[in-house]
Structures are given as C-alpha cells and as structure tokens.
Amino acid sequence: MLSGPPSKIAVALFSGFQALDVFGPLDALNILSYTNPLELYLLSTTLDPVSTIPVKTPSPGAIGQRLVPTHTYQDAPKDIEVLLVPGGRGTRDLELTEPVVDFIEATFPSLRFLLTVCTGSALAARSGVLDGKNATSNKLSFEWVMRQGPNVKWVRHARWVQDGNILTSSGVSAGIDMIYAFIADQYGEEAASQVATVSEYTRNTDSTNDPFDKAA
Amino acid sequence: MLSGPPSKIAVALFSGFQALDVFGPLDALNILSYTNPLELYLLSTTLDPVSTIPVKTPSPGAIGQRLVPTHTYQDAPKDIEVLLVPGGRGTRDLELTEPVVDFIEATFPSLRFLLTVCTGSALAARSGVLDGKNATSNKLSFEWVMRQGPNVKWVRHARWVQDGNILTSSGVSAGIDMIYAFIADQYGEEAASQVATVSEYTRNTDSTNDPFDKAA
Numbered sequence: 001m002l003s004g005p006p007s008k009i010a011v012a013l014f015s016g017f018q019a020l021d022v023f024g025p026l027d028a029l030n031i032l033s034y035t036n037p038l039e040l041y042l043l044s045t046t047l048d049p050v051s052t053i054p055v056k057t058p059s060p061g062a063i064g065q066r067l068v069p070t071h072t073y074q075d076a077p078k079d080i081e082v083l084l085v086p087g088g089r090g091t092r093d094l095e096l097t098e099p100v101v102d103f104i105e106a107t108f109p110s111l112r113f114l115l116t117v118c119t120g121s122a123l124a125a126r127s128g129v130l131d132g133k134n135a136t137s138n139k140l141s142f143e144w145v146m147r148q149g150p151n152v153k154w155v156r157h158a159r160w161v162q163d164g165n166i167l168t169s170s171g172v173s174a175g176i177d178m179i180y181a182f183i184a185d186q187y188g189e190e191a192a193s194q195v196a197t198v199s200e201y202t203r204n205t206d207s208t209n210d211p212f213d214k215a216a
Numbered sequence: 217m218l219s220g221p222p223s224k225i226a227v228a229l230f231s232g233f234q235a236l237d238v239f240g241p242l243d244a245l246n247i248l249s250y251t252n253p254l255e256l257y258l259l260s261t262t263l264d265p266v267s268t269i270p271v272k273t274p275s276p277g278a279i280g281q282r283l284v285p286t287h288t289y290q291d292a293p294k295d296i297e298v299l300l301v302p303g304g305r306g307t308r309d310l311e312l313t314e315p316v317v318d319f320i321e322a323t324f325p326s327l328r329f330l331l332t333v334c335t336g337s338a339l340a341a342r343s344g345v346l347d348g349k350n351a352t353s354n355k356l357s358f359e360w361v362m363r364q365g366p367n368v369k370w371v372r373h374a375r376w377v378q379d380g381n382i383l384t385s386s387g388v389s390a391g392i393d394m395i396y397a398f399i400a401d402q403y404g405e406e407a408a409s410q411v412a413t414v415s416e417y418t419r420n421t422d423s424t425n426d427p428f429d430k431a432a
Contacts, residue, residue: 020243023238023281024236024239026235026279030268030279049265061255063242063245063246064246065258066284067284140413170416172415173416198388199236204418
C-alpha cells in the first residue's frame with residue numbers, strides 16, 4: 001500500500017475548461033513541488049493543445065488560451081493518485097465530455113483522491129462515482145449540475161465539500177481554497193501556509209464559509 | 217484617438233512565468249470577453265509552447281504546464297492596447313528575459329495600459345518605463361526587484377499600485393485583485409462585479425490593504 005502524501009497528479013482536460021479551475025490549484029501545486037517533488041499528467045483525448053474556448057457555440061469576441069496535454073486518456077499512466085477535474089462551459093457539451101466521464105468511472109477505483117472544481121462535479125456525477133456522496137458545485141449552475149447526478153447528496157452552501165476521498169469545490173476560485181485544504185491535509189499545514197505566503201493568497205479555510213450561496 | 221475601454225490585450229510570456237500571474241487575470245478577462253469582446257495576443261520569442269518551469273536551474277520534481285503562444289515578439293501586432301507582464305522564477309534569468317524587457321521598452325509609448333504582476337515589475341523596471349513612477353512587486357522578492365530599478369519609487373505596502381497608465385501588483389494572487397480594479401475602472405463596476413460573481417471570487421478592492429507586507 002502507498003503511504004505518505006500523494007505525488008502523482010493528473011488533470012482531466014477538455015475543450016472549454018475554465019482556466020482558473022485548472023491553474024488555481026496547479027499554481028499552488030507548482031509551488032509545492034519545489035519542496036515536495038510531484039509528477040503531473042495533463043490528459044486529453046488527443047495530444048493537441050486544449051483550448052479554454054468551448055468547441056460548440058463559442059461567443060464571438062471570446063478569448064481563450066491553449067494548454068499542451070502530456071498524455072491521452074487512452075495512454076494515461078496507471079499510477080495516478082490524484083485526479084483533478086475542472087469545470088467550465090465545455091462541461092455542457094455532453095458528447096465532448098463523454099471520454100472524461102468514462103475516464104473518471106474507470107480510474108476512480110484506483111485513485112487515492114478525486115478532486116473537482118466548479119461544474120467538474122457534473123462530470124464526476126455523470127460517471128456515477130458521486131452517487132450517495134456529499135458534493136457541491138458552482139452556485140450559478142447548481143440546478144443544472146444537480147440534474148447530472150440525481151443520486152448525489154448535493155450540498156448548496158459550501159465553499160468545498162469533502163466526503164471520504166472525494167473533494168468537490170464550488171465555482172472557479174473556490175478550487176483554490178479547496179487545494180489549500182487538500183495540501184494542508186496531505187502535505188501539512190506548514191506546507192500549505194508556505195505556499196499561500198509565496199502566492200500572497202488569503203485562504204478561506206472554512207469549507208462552510210460560502211459567500212456566493214446568496215448570489216444563486 | 218481611441219476611446220472606450222481597451223479590447224486588444226497582450227501577455228508577455230517567457231520560460232518560468234508564474235501560472236497564476238497569467239491565468240488569474242486572464243480567467244477574469246476570459247469571462248469578461250463573453251459580454252465585452254476582446255482580442256488576445258500571447259507573445260513569446262518563438263511559437264513553441266512556453267513552460268512555467270524555468271530553463272535554468274529547474275528543481276528536480278518541479279511540475280509545470282506549457283501554454284501555446286499566438287505571436288512572437290518580433291511579429292507582435294502593432295495595435296496592442298494593454299500589455300500584461302507576469303512574474304515568476306524566469307524573471308531571474310536576465311538573459312532569457314532580455315527580449316521581454318526590450319519589447320516593453322519599444323511598445324510602452326503606444327500602449328494605453330501596462331500591467332505587471334509579481335516580479336513582472338522587475339522586467340518593466342529594467343526597461344526603464346517605471347523610472348520616477350510608483351510601483352510595487354512581490355513581497356518575498358522585494359529587495360531583488362528594487363535593485364532592478366533603482367530609479368523607481370517602490371511602494372512596499374500595497375496590494376497593487378496605479379501610477380497613470382501603469383498598474384503593478386504585489387505577488388501572484390494580487391494580480392487577480394489588480395485585474396478586477398482594472399476591469400471596474402475600464403469596463404465598469406457592474407462588469408467587474410458580474411465577473412467576480414461568476415468566478416465566486418471575493419475581491420480585495422482596497423489597493424492599500426496588503427496582508428502580506430508583514431510576511432516579508
């Protein structure tokens with residue numbers, strides 16, 4: 001059995017992922033990796049760069065960025081310990097995100113932790129792994145997300161929710177608070193505090209402190 | 217003369233840029249662009265993907281991501297209105313960042329706004345455009361940054377500083393608060409508030425509220 005904090009982390013990418021859902025958590029992990037060596041796999045259906053702009057119905061004048069994946073879902077390493085699933089407009093494309101949903105379902109049994117940000121929890125819900133579990137999601141998309149997983153115990157008022165080895169966060173920026181909670185839990189509060197100081201980030205350390213529930 | 221809020225935005229990339237310095241501001245601009253059409257140029261010395269891991273002295277076990285640029289510094293569009301310069305470990309590589317410094321110097325006279333995040337202000341300082349101006353930077357690197365621009369009026373205690381058409385932010389996450397201030401100023405408080413609600417981001421709207429000055 002593996003012990004100690006996890007070191008092999010994967011991110012499930014798809015067209016139309018939300019940039020900050022990925023780079024909020026990853027920037028903290030990038031900094032952490034200077035003192036706690038990590039491995040990172042960026043997964044997509046192909047090795048082509050993945051855009052934050054969704055394939056379907058892109059808005060004219062919408063800007064985006066393209067991130068280079070390291071592996072395909074088909075050829076993903078088998079030793080992934082932590083899988084991070086972002087949200088974003090692309091999650092509304094049920095056909096495009098089918099490979100992501102299938103990958104979550106197939107990989108979950110061997111994961112140590114599953115983390116979702118924003119509407120990434122809709123993808124996890126569709127895979128069935130959230131059934132019977134407490135989970136949260138983006139406040140502005142909450143009703144749509146709930147319909148993707150009718151058997152999930154959706155928690156509206158939460159910055160993030162941990163249920164066993166599954167952490168789900170509320171919208172976009174909430175992923176940053178979730179990753180700090182995860183770092184504190186797995187790598188120690190000192191490591192989390194150090195990364196936050198380097199990042200000049202004021203953490204929300206209370207998972208029940210959700211300033212955006214009222215905005216829904 | 218151009219009027220109205222700016223729409224043509226460029227980011228000056230280099231190996232070893234800090235991911236959140238770029239994607240904190242850009243994610244907010246990505247969301248803004250759905251209601252306020254924008255154009256984005258991601259600049260680098262070549263069109264090869266640019267890594268967040270610095271070329272020199274990468275730490276073993278350090279993870280990073282690769283972003284695809286859209287233009288080279290040499291072939292950058294001439295109509296850039298806003299130039300965003302991130303920081304990161306790569307700023308310590310004076311030779312590698314020389315093209316960035318040269319580009320800032322050459323482009324600044326035709327810019328409407330120059331924005332820097334974290335040690336990005338060290339690159340702007342080296343270009344000379346901050347001479348005689350108020351500016352800030354990352355708290356943990358402040359002494360090094362000050363040495364890059366001895367004629368700059370460095371302001372230690374600041375989340376961000378605006379001096380005319382130049383906005384400089386403190387470390388990493390501070391760039392997010394700076395971009396919201398910029399969006400509020402140029403696109404209106406309603407737009408800034410809407411983007412923050414979508415992002416579930418609690419803004420620090422007071423540029424003099426710097427919780428990390430004491431950490432230095």
